[in-house]
Amino acid sequence: MLTAILxxxxxxxxxxxxxxxxxxxxxxxxxxxxxxxxxxFASFIPKxxxxxxxxxxxxxxxxxxxxxxxxxDGLSLLFSLMITGIGFLxxxxxxxxxxGHKYLDRFYGYxxxxxxxxxxxxxxxxxxxxxxxxxxTSISSFFLIGFNNTNPASRKSALTALGITGFGGFxxxxxxxxxxxxxxxxxxxxxLSMKEAIAGSEYYILAVVFIFVAAFTKSAQFPFxxxxxxxxxxxxxxxxxxxxxxxxxxxxxxxMRFTPVLGDQEFWNTTxxxxxxxxxxxxxxxxxxxxxxxxxxxxxxxxxxxxxVFLIGLGSKDAFLAASVFIIVHAxxxxxxxxxxxxxxHQTGTRDVTKLAxxxxxxxxxxxxxxxxxxxxxxxxxxxxxxxxxxxYEASLHAEAFTVVIVVAIVLTKILLLWAGFVAGIKPxxxxxxxxxxxxxxxxxxxxxxxIILAVLGLIFGIFPMIIxxxxxxxxxxxxxxxxSEYHLALWHGFNTVLLLSAITIAVGxxxxxxxxPSVKLENKIGKLEFISPxxxxxxxxxxxxxxxxxxxxxxxxxxxxxYVTTIVLFLVVLVSYIMFGSSRVVIDHTQLSQVTAxxxxxxxxxxxxxxxxxxxxxxxxxxxxxxxxxLAICLIFVFYxxxxxxxxxxxxxxxxxxxxxxxxxxxxxxxxxxxxxxxxRDGVLSAALGTVICxxxxxxxxxxxxxxxGDFYAKNAYIMAKGKNVVNxxxxxxxxxxxxxxxxxxxxAAIGVFGLLKLRLKSTDRSQ
Amino acid sequence: xxxxxLRTASNYLLPVLLVFSIFILLRGHYLPGxxxxxxxxxxxxxxxxxxxxxxxxxxxxxxxHPGFLMPVGLALAxxxxxSPIFVDQAFMTGLWFPEPFPVIGNVGSAxxxxxxxxxxxxGVTLTIIFTISESA
Numbered sequence: 001m002l003t004a005i006l007x008x009x010x011x012x013x014x015x016x017x018x019x020x021x022x023x024x025x026x027x028x029x030x031x032x033x034x035x036x037x038x039x040x041f042a043s044f045i046p047k048x049x050x051x052x053x054x055x056x057x058x059x060x061x062x063x064x065x066x067x068x069x070x071x072x073d074g075l076s077l078l079f080s081l082m083i084t085g086i087g088f089l090x091x092x093x094x095x096x097x098x099x100g101h102k103y104l105d106r107f108y109g110y111x112x113x114x115x116x117x118x119x120x121x122x123x124x125x126x127x128x129x130x131x132x133x134x135x136x137t138s139i140s141s142f143f144l145i146g147f148n149n150t151n152p153a154s155r156k157s158a159l160t161a162l163g164i165t166g167f168g169g170f171x172x173x174x175x176x177x178x179x180x181x182x183x184x185x186x187x188x189x190x191x192l193s194m195k196e197a198i199a200g201s202e203y204y205i206l207a208v209v210f211i212f213v214a215a216f217t218k219s220a221q222f223p224f225x226x227x228x229x230x231x232x233x234x235x236x237x238x239x240x241x242x243x244x245x246x247x248x249x250x251x252x253x254x255x256m257r258f259t260p261v262l263g264d265q266e267f268w269n270t271t272x273x274x275x276x277x278x279x280x281x282x283x284x285x286x287x288x289x290x291x292x293x294x295x296x297x298x299x300x301x302x303x304x305x306x307x308x309v310f311l312i313g314l315g316s317k318d319a320f321l322a323a324s325v326f327i328i329v330h331a332x333x334x335x336x337x338x339x340x341x342x343x344x345x346h347q348t349g350t351r352d353v354t355k356l357a358x359x360x361x362x363x364x365x366x367x368x369x370x371x372x373x374x375x376x377x378x379x380x381x382x383x384x385x386x387x388x389x390x391x392x393y394e395a396s397l398h399a400e401a402f403t404v405v406i407v408v409a410i411v412l413t414k415i416l417l418l419w420a421g422f423v424a425g426i427k428p429x430x431x432x433x434x435x436x437x438x439x440x441x442x443x444x445x446x447x448x449x450x451x452i453i454l455a456v457l458g459l460i461f462g463i464f465p466m467i468i469x470x471x472x473x474x475x476x477x478x479x480x481x482x483x484x485s486e487y488h489l490a491l492w493h494g495f496n497t498v499l500l501l502s503a504i505t506i507a508v509g510x511x512x513x514x515x516x517x518p519s520v521k522l523e524n525k526i527g528k529l530e531f532i533s534p535x536x537x538x539x540x541x542x543x544x545x546x547x548x549x550x551x552x553x554x555x556x557x558x559x560x561x562x563x564y565v566t567t568i569v570l571f572l573v574v575l576v577s578y579i580m581f582g583s584s585r586v587v588i589d590h591t592q593l594s595q596v597t598a599x600x601x602x603x604x605x606x607x608x609x610x611x612x613x614x615x616x617x618x619x620x621x622x623x624x625x626x627x628x629x630x631x632l633a634i635c636l637i638f639v640f641y642x643x644x645x646x647x648x649x650x651x652x653x654x655x656x657x658x659x660x661x662x663x664x665x666x667x668x669x670x671x672x673x674x675x676x677x678x679x680x681x682r683d684g685v686l687s688a689a690l691g692t693v694i695c696x697x698x699x700x701x702x703x704x705x706x707x708x709x710x711g712d713f714y715a716k717n718a719y720i721m722a723k724g725k726n727v728v729n730x731x732x733x734x735x736x737x738x739x740x741x742x743x744x745x746x747x748x749x750a751a752i753g754v755f756g757l758l759k760l761r762l763k764s765t766d767r768s769q
Numbered sequence: 770x771x772x773x774x775l776r777t778a779s780n781y782l783l784p785v786l787l788v789f790s791i792f793i794l795l796r797g798h799y800l801p802g803x804x805x806x807x808x809x810x811x812x813x814x815x816x817x818x819x820x821x822x823x824x825x826x827x828x829x830x831x832x833x834h835p836g837f838l839m840p841v842g843l844a845l846a847x848x849x850x851x852s853p854i855f856v857d858q859a860f861m862t863g864l865w866f867p868e869p870f871p872v873i874g875n876v877g878s879a880x881x882x883x884x885x886x887x888x889x890x891x892g893v894t895l896t897i898i899f900t901i902s903e904s905a
Contacts, residue, residue, distance in 0.1 A: 644801035645803070648806045649805060656812065659820075659898065723865055729803040729883075733886070734863050741882075744893075747889060748892070752836075752839075754901070755836065755896055755897075755900050758904045
């Protein structure tokens, strides 16, 4: 199973080297990867439907309880099949949609990266590894949304999507850590047996909120929904794959996965019903006001995700059944509609639904796919959409509280979704073909093939629901912790309230379709309310954050080295003296200090003279040289106190520092202006304060009892274990070798930084000359 | 600053200082010294040469950009740390030849690590100083 998940990553890596091969006609071969994976996962259907759960565990970081453990049950099987199945069709479709694109290989790389991350996410049984895959989906989708990276709007929406879903990722990590500390394990299977303990914990609400934020950001629930319409800037295969069928359903997956662990609590159910309900109505209404086909689809997708969240919130057996059927329904028809929209966009160059009509004359197979998908989305029998809608109504009618409100909301949403489906799937193909598009070419098979396969599947599953019943739907319901073994999916359940509601939905929806046409006028109307939408509020927030950051940066990062040094020194003095004088009395142990010898006195005098000369000289070079004197005097002190290694290094460093200063300052003129007396006094006081504080600190350290265990260890073992007699050197190259290695790496990075800074600047001045 | 005396002297000083830096590098395991100080001394040797004869002369003498010493040194240090892996020991375990070599003394993976440090320090110092003096 690990191989199956890693295959996508390996293929993405493989593409880096063989990109040219896959950029041309061989692009279609890459579809073999998802096809093979689909066959692999499909082979598990018999086992899973007989109630088996397959798990594999590979140790990763056992010390932290983080394993790569994977679990294939009904829920993850359904998602894996969707990811690989729709993935296969999208891979094939892309070969035609982006034919001849300069970076087609790169696109496939991102797609397979995403596919692998998504598979890892739905198969993970360990919360931490799930989080890692969750983040990988965010990152790979960032690349996919921003694929047209020369377009600023595309870059911006990629960043928005990454920002929102990345925030959700943090929340998932927080939730995972919290759940891990409540239950003492990161394994989701093990948490199942601790349901009561988790629900009884005082942190239950907090953990649920973290999980909710993660799921709502990923699945575009109100008020985090706005990144999804923005993400429609991506090429259509991406919208099909990520934003209808797979990634946005990751949040739904998370909620379903945690239903048996965290569900069946009032807070869980009520929040999900409210958030899902608001989202489904809000965005279904929004879909009415769009003229861009993808915009209509984006809002209807958010609405469908809202329905799923709402169904999970209802929490009954009926609701789980409805949710699992609706996931399949939605994946089939929404992917089809996106593919159809992509074809229309690709062939005609527009997605403006007000301009499109009569395209059936040119692309009949596409029209069939679109109409079938529209019918399925409307829930008209005998499509699988009808099954989904019936079950949804059934579940809503049995809601425990506020049944009327809930039923009205869901019926209203379904009516509006019917409208959206018809606008996207039927409107472009009916009516009179405008002259502008009479010369449009028919798409090739690679493009309409996938669309029609998905659309026809929707029809087949509707007529023969037993195909999906035992293979997919029932295992999902049992993974959610409910038992649906006696239930049977069927188109006909007799005359009842549900059928009446269905009839009302279809009648009103079709009527609405003929009465309300998408128009620019409507779109402008909703535009006026844009200023109170969550998106504008967030954008204003980030704008003010930017203003504040600019102000902060200007104050503290003003580019004057002297100001940085002043700030750092001042802060250090205040902090250290607060700690030192605030907490304890300063004790200086005179007895430990050694006698002052004549040499030391002389060196100290030289040092002081050097300092004063540096401060009062009027020549730069003299100041540098005097500072060299100070450095060398310190070297001598090191020698007196038997630290020859330190002295040697300090000596070389000082020499080089003086050389560096001289190199930089050599060609500068004499001091033009000297700082005035006020500044000098201020700096002098500050320096003296720092010197005093550090001196006191050093004396204070001497008075503290020291733990010399480490030092003794090094001194004892330097020769025994590392065959060296110079302890300092042995520590550097042996005991603490990794530290040294990191330090020389940092040195190299610094040198490259200096090189880059100065050389790049030289080049730009060359250009201006 | 390029006086005749300094120029003449620097031609003799360069090899002497370089040998001295290697001496410092090798004695580091038993007596004060080591790769870091050795590298600094070698860098000073080249800087002195550059002061006396001009930067271009020193660069010609070096034949390659000193920056290349950085990856070489890093790789040497890394592989010396990695070498114990091949004899089933933990990363950075010290490995030693059983018998000391003449002149050099005991040779082990720590010595190669120190040579790596030596090369990186020369590379870093010369890159920084050469770059700054070119643009000043």
